[in-house]
Amino acid sequence: MPRATFIDHAGESRTVEGAEGENLMRVAVLNDVPGIDADCGGECACATCHVFVDDAWLDKCGEPTELETSMLSFAATAQPNSRLACQIILTSALDGIVVETPVAQH
Template identity: 50%
Template structure:
């Protein structure tokens, strides 16, 4: 998967199937992913923008995720909390962008 930070720098990393995108980001020191709650969907500090081509494959937001996104900055239609996206083979090549500020 590729993370593109708010300045446009791209970093491509390998994700472990069954882990979350947030865990992958933390293991690979992806800037702008704070993940303060450690993946419990209790903050909005792993906010990402899912590239439009990947929205369907990453699935819909849960109600809990929707509620937490209320605390995120600059939420858009393609906003997700990456702690809620599970790495699976179908997501190979996933492109995510990070906002300049986390919730």
């Protein structure tokens, strides 16, 4: 099972495992990761699962869709490495991915 590490605004990290094919937001919710609210349930409609993807992993996540880019425009702290966790699908290629949750989501 692929692993993902979530780092909060204070630098605390939590590594969790998820099934291949599951989105990163769902894995975070199932493991009570702070800072991932997922208000829309993973429908790419709220940006409350906003994460900053570590640069080493960004290319492996693929390009955001137009809808995801639009949703990220509502995130107060969006950066070039911003993604919605609901749009990142775990695969073996993403085993070990590292993301940071924005301070605004804590």
